[in-house]
Amino acid sequence: MSELDGRVVRRTQEQRSAAMRIRLLDATVESLVSYGYAGTTTPRIAELAGVTRGAQIHHFRSKEDLVVAAIEHLAQQRTQAAIRELGQVQSIPDPVAMVLDFVWEAHQGPMFIATVELWVAARTDRILAQHIERVEPVVNGTLIAAIAQLMPGHPAHKEIRDVAYTAMDALRGILVSSFIDDDPQRARRRWERVCAQLRQVAAGVVPHPG
Numbered sequence: 001m002s003e004l005d006g007r008v009v010r011r012t013q014e015q016r017s018a019a020m021r022i023r024l025l026d027a028t029v030e031s032l033v034s035y036g037y038a039g040t041t042t043p044r045i046a047e048l049a050g051v052t053r054g055a056q057i058h059h060f061r062s063k064e065d066l067v068v069a070a071i072e073h074l075a076q077q078r079t080q081a082a083i084r085e086l087g088q089v090q091s092i093p094d095p096v097a098m099v100l101d102f103v104w105e106a107h108q109g110p111m112f113i114a115t116v117e118l119w120v121a122a123r124t125d126r127i128l129a130q131h132i133e134r135v136e137p138v139v140n141g142t143l144i145a146a147i148a149q150l151m152p153g154h155p156a157h158k159e160i161r162d163v164a165y166t167a168m169d170a171l172r173g174i175l176v177s178s179f180i181d182d183d184p185q186r187a188r189r190r191w192e193r194v195c196a197q198l199r200q201v202a203a204g205v206v207p208h209p210g
Contacts, residue, residue, distance in 0.1 A: 021059050021069075023049045028070040029077075032114040037121040042066065067118070068131050074114055075135040079142040082106045095160055096202045099147055100195045103167045106143065107175060116176060140168070163202050170194045 027049035031040040042063050046056040060066040085105050122129035144161055171191060178187035 017059070020051065020055065022073075023051065024056060024059055024066065025070050025073040028066050029074055029110070029114045032070070032117045033110040037067075037117045040067070040117075064127070067128065070114075071118060071128075071131050071135055074111060074118075075139045078106070078111050078115070078139050081109075081111065082143050083146050096163060096199060099160060099164050100167055100198065102147065103164060103171055104191060107168075107171055112175065116172075116179075140165075143168075159202065163198055167194070167198060170198075 024045060027045045028040065030048050031044055035044065040063065042056060042060075043053060045063075045066060046053050049056070056066075060069065082102070085102060118128065118132060122132050144164055147164055148157060148161070171194070174187050174190045174194070181187065
């Protein structure tokens with residue numbers, strides 16, 4: 001129930017069901033981050049979500065059902081977070097710098113960690129891999145499309161898109177290896193080195209601002 005102008009508004013069964021699904025999916029992502037894919041179990045997800053096992057089974061009968069739905073849920077969260085990040089951009093004096101900063105920010109936080117857990121698990125789980133293969137192009141395409149919308153008609157649109165894809169590939173490798181690094185700043189230093197190289201490459205194909 002919720003209140004609106006002092007009145008109690010009862011949620012419909014459909015709304016309650018949708019809210020329960022979101023709680024379970026958020027708990028699945030939380031479990032992936034905290035316990036990894038192997039440690040993500042349906043009892044643990046139910047506990048994190050604060051629901052009974054019966055309620056969890058009513059919505060998702062197995063761990064596989066939960067994880068498949070969580071892939072979609074996570075993809076939506078990643079794209080929405082990226083779009084919000086780009087929405088804060090006020091001006092683009094240097095499009096390459098904007099893209100590199102955006103790529104870094106889009107790969108921070110628990111959503112990326114949960115995604116990596118699913119990528120690694122998919123190496124030996126073909127069904128899981130098929131679901132990830134379906135959504136990853138959508139996520140990446142949304143990120144690139146969002147960048148393109150900020151620079152309509154830019155003469156080096158294709159080159160900037162290529163910089164973004166290369167930056168994502170490089171950063172993902174850096175961040176995965178940083179999971180076992182005891183220096184929390186090393187990943188950022190390695191990323192800055194990559195950025196310096198990409199700026200040099202982009203300097204030859206992207207017109208300098210101004």
